[in-house]
Amino acid sequence: MIELLMRILVYGATLSGIYALIASGFTLIFGVSRIMNFAHGAFFILGAYFGIALIHGIGLNPYLSTIISILMVGLLAAAMYKSIISPVREHEVMVIIVTLAFALIVEQVILLTFGEHGISFPSVIEGVVIVGTVLIPSMRLFVLAVAIIALIMLWTFIGKTRLGKEITAASQDAEAAMLIGLDVGRLLIVTVFISAILAALGGVLYAQVYAANPFIILKSLIFAFAIVILGGLGSVKGSIIASFIVGYILTAMIVLYGARWSELVALLIIIAILVLRPAGLLGAKEL
Amino acid sequence: MSKRKISRREYLKYAAAGVIVAAGAIGGYAAWQSTRKPLEKDEIIIGVLAPMATRQGSVQRDAAALAIEEINAAGGILGVPVKMVVGDDKLDPDAAVSEFRRLVTVENADVLTGGYSSGIMAATMEPMAELKTVFLADASSPAHPAKVAEDYEKYKYWFRITQNNGASFAFDMADMIDMLREKGVPVDKIYIIRDEHVWADDVEKFFNPLLTERNVEVVKNVKIPRGYTEYEPLIIEAHDLGAQVILPIVALSGTGDVLAKHWATLKLPVLLAGHDLAALDLGFWEKTEGACNYYIFIADGGVVQTAPPTAMCANFIENYKYKYGNPPEAHQGYGAYDAVYLYKMVIEEATKAGEANPLDSDTVVKYLEKTATLENPVELTRNIAFYPPGDENKWDHDLAWGDKYVRNLISEWIDGKWYEIWPEDKANAELKLPPWFK
Numbered sequence: 001m002i003e004l005l006m007r008i009l010v011y012g013a014t015l016s017g018i019y020a021l022i023a024s025g026f027t028l029i030f031g032v033s034r035i036m037n038f039a040h041g042a043f044f045i046l047g048a049y050f051g052i053a054l055i056h057g058i059g060l061n062p063y064l065s066t067i068i069s070i071l072m073v074g075l076l077a078a079a080m081y082k083s084i085i086s087p088v089r090e091h092e093v094m095v096i097i098v099t100l101a102f103a104l105i106v107e108q109v110i111l112l113t114f115g116e117h118g119i120s121f122p123s124v125i126e127g128v129v130i131v132g133t134v135l136i137p138s139m140r141l142f143v144l145a146v147a148i149i150a151l152i153m154l155w156t157f158i159g160k161t162r163l164g165k166e167i168t169a170a171s172q173d174a175e176a177a178m179l180i181g182l183d184v185g186r187l188l189i190v191t192v193f194i195s196a197i198l199a200a201l202g203g204v205l206y207a208q209v210y211a212a213n214p215f216i217i218l219k220s221l222i223f224a225f226a227i228v229i230l231g232g233l234g235s236v237k238g239s240i241i242a243s244f245i246v247g248y249i250l251t252a253m254i255v256l257y258g259a260r261w262s263e264l265v266a267l268l269i270i271i272a273i274l275v276l277r278p279a280g281l282l283g284a285k286e287l
Numbered sequence: 288m289s290k291r292k293i294s295r296r297e298y299l300k301y302a303a304a305g306v307i308v309a310a311g312a313i314g315g316y317a318a319w320q321s322t323r324k325p326l327e328k329d330e331i332i333i334g335v336l337a338p339m340a341t342r343q344g345s346v347q348r349d350a351a352a353l354a355i356e357e358i359n360a361a362g363g364i365l366g367v368p369v370k371m372v373v374g375d376d377k378l379d380p381d382a383a384v385s386e387f388r389r390l391v392t393v394e395n396a397d398v399l400t401g402g403y404s405s406g407i408m409a410a411t412m413e414p415m416a417e418l419k420t421v422f423l424a425d426a427s428s429p430a431h432p433a434k435v436a437e438d439y440e441k442y443k444y445w446f447r448i449t450q451n452n453g454a455s456f457a458f459d460m461a462d463m464i465d466m467l468r469e470k471g472v473p474v475d476k477i478y479i480i481r482d483e484h485v486w487a488d489d490v491e492k493f494f495n496p497l498l499t500e501r502n503v504e505v506v507k508n509v510k511i512p513r514g515y516t517e518y519e520p521l522i523i524e525a526h527d528l529g530a531q532v533i534l535p536i537v538a539l540s541g542t543g544d545v546l547a548k549h550w551a552t553l554k555l556p557v558l559l560a561g562h563d564l565a566a567l568d569l570g571f572w573e574k575t576e577g578a579c580n581y582y583i584f585i586a587d588g589g590v591v592q593t594a595p596p597t598a599m600c601a602n603f604i605e606n607y608k609y610k611y612g613n614p615p616e617a618h619q620g621y622g623a624y625d626a627v628y629l630y631k632m633v634i635e636e637a638t639k640a641g642e643a644n645p646l647d648s649d650t651v652v653k654y655l656e657k658t659a660t661l662e663n664p665v666e667l668t669r670n671i672a673f674y675p676p677g678d679e680n681k682w683d684h685d686l687a688w689g690d691k692y693v694r695n696l697i698s699e700w701i702d703g704k705w706y707e708i709w710p711e712d713k714a715n716a717e718l719k720l721p722p723w724f725k
Contacts, residue, residue: 007523015517118541118565119574120574126552139552210516259511260509260511
């Protein structure tokens with residue numbers, strides 16, 4: 001029994017950490033701009049594909065390719081915001097349509113370029129660690145550590161830096177932020193950049209443990225969306241908590257009851273929680 | 288009005304002139320007949336309908352194009368040039384149905400080849416029946432030949448040429464267990480990971496009795512949804528339950544690469560051997576960063592590219608490499624190439640037999656049934672034969688399974704290459720067990 005619990009603890013933590021990276025970025029954009037960015041799943045997997053292309057195309061090492069690929073995704077996201085979201089920002093439905101269209105275009109481009117089957121991101125760490133009698137791939141522990149460090153950095157950035165505080169101010173009241181002289185437009189671009197970087201990092205880590213494939217775009221978007229709703233739209237803290245809830249439900253279902261219904265049950269539990277707490281775990285507007 | 292009498296001399300003159308004109312006409316007709324093509328067409332049109340964004344679709348287009356190019360270079364079919372028209376089913380049944388109609392009614396395709404997804408195949412069999420167009424098809428569901436069996440007149444235009452009925456994987460996987468036992472691997476407990484889909488049910492229907500016959504216990508049977516990736520807990524569970532083999536029956540989950548990666552990461556003493564569509568990819572080694580080493584799997588379609596079963600297959604692979612820069616990207620290529628050559632053969636047979644319209648679909652069906660038989664399979668890139676109408680398993684017009692025909696070969700990824708390891712007489716490598724398997 002202890003072995004089973006250990007397995008759920010470790011395997012659930014890896015999945016949760018990756019979910020937390022993508023969901024926190026998704027909710028960050030919503031918190032600041034009230035934009036539902038349906039292209040977020042594309043940023044998630046583009047991080048992995050850019051990295052794989054840099055490794056196989058020009059022979060970069062996995063560490064350097066990770067840094068360059070997530071920066072590339074961040075810049076792409078900022079450019080996308082400026083060119084196609086910003087002009088229609090006031091129309092919520094239009095924002096959903098253009099971001100969803102962008103995600104579908106990315107999916108098709110990946111399909112045509114890399115094919116429909118998964119591609120692995122070369123693992124930076126190999127082997128397994130044995131804790132008691134539980135076998136844990138070292139890569140899982142590495143991913144968990146990187147995800148936690150990235151989330152702590154995000155937390156520190158939002159809470160401790162001037163730019164982070166300005167983003168918080170803009171998320172609480174954009175008009176008031178403008179009145180006190182903050183450049184909300186610039187803050188939005190910075191927020192989109194940071195969100196995309198978090199998603200791309202999640203994608204790179206995901207492709208190290210699993211593999212990148214174009215259909216992850218939609219799946220990751222669905223899970224990110226569900227987690228963000230569960231955590232409370234706009235709440236980074238809520239999203240992180242919700243990520244761990246969802247990650248652990250999924251892993252516990254697989255370990256205890258089998259893989260068949262794991263994702264379905266996880267989504268049903270999310271719905272059940274939302275029936276009890278319609279605003280999500282931590283409600284809106286709290287970064 | 289007075290009647291003028293024709294004299295005998297005049298009568299003979301006119302009669303002689305008439306005979307000369309008639310003889311000229313007959314001679315002219317005979318001369319025209321001798322130069323006329325036996326088929327009343329300026330071109331024969333072959334349609335390829337498949338999901339073109341996938342390698343399984345594009346390879347069919349490219350392989351059919353190569354076959355058509357070769358046939359045209361050799362004078363076409365009975366002197367008539369062959370043209371290809373292409374439709375993209377986009378893995379969508381609505382698109383597939385409308386593309387089928389377009390290819391037949393707008394592009395005037397005489398015959399179609401292609402397909403990939405079983406669900407889409409079921410949808411396209413309807414316009415096929417309505418338009419009475421022969422379809423030399425891919426996909427693997429037993430539901431397709433069952434339709435032919437249940438309503439022959441309606442669905443007789445369908446023939447599966449690319450790969451065997453999916454249920455036949457059961458026979459090959461049973462052989463795989465026999466082979467492992469023969470090689471000294473004690474297989475008495477297996478852990479099945481399978482798609483949550485009806486096609487895997489069809490395989491299990493045949494597989495379970497074969498496991499019982501062999502006293503093999505299934506320690507757990509795990510159904511996974513599409514896109515499933517959490518394999519590590521399953522692999523650990525398989526090991527804990529004492530399985531010697533994790534046996535995947537997966538295609539639609541689409542994540543065989545992750546399964547191989549997790550299995551290679553954990554390195555537990557349990558083999559990975561079964562059916563996984565993802566492994567049938569020439570790029571699988573690179574995509575898994577070599578994690579697929581020692582992965583034993585069934586190769587659909589009867590060809591492992593490193594061990595071509597016929598001379599024509601070896602030529603096809605070489606010509607394909609020459610034209611496109613790489614070997615056929617998926618086994619569907621062999622089916623499409625064979626489809627074009629088999630169609631040519633059938634048209635020629637029908638013409639030789641004096642059929643009034645050799646291109647008529649009913650005639651083509653008749654000659655397909657007569658030409659590629661269980662008694663006399665046709666050697667193309669594989670040995671093609673179709674089960675006749677009235678087959679006991681309801682596999683009517685399905686590609687015949689077996690050593691004499693086409694079977695799913697047992698193969699393995701070994702040190703970067705995909706080898707055939709069974710049947711022994713055709714194998715080009717020995718089974719190699721992972722070093723961590725004891």
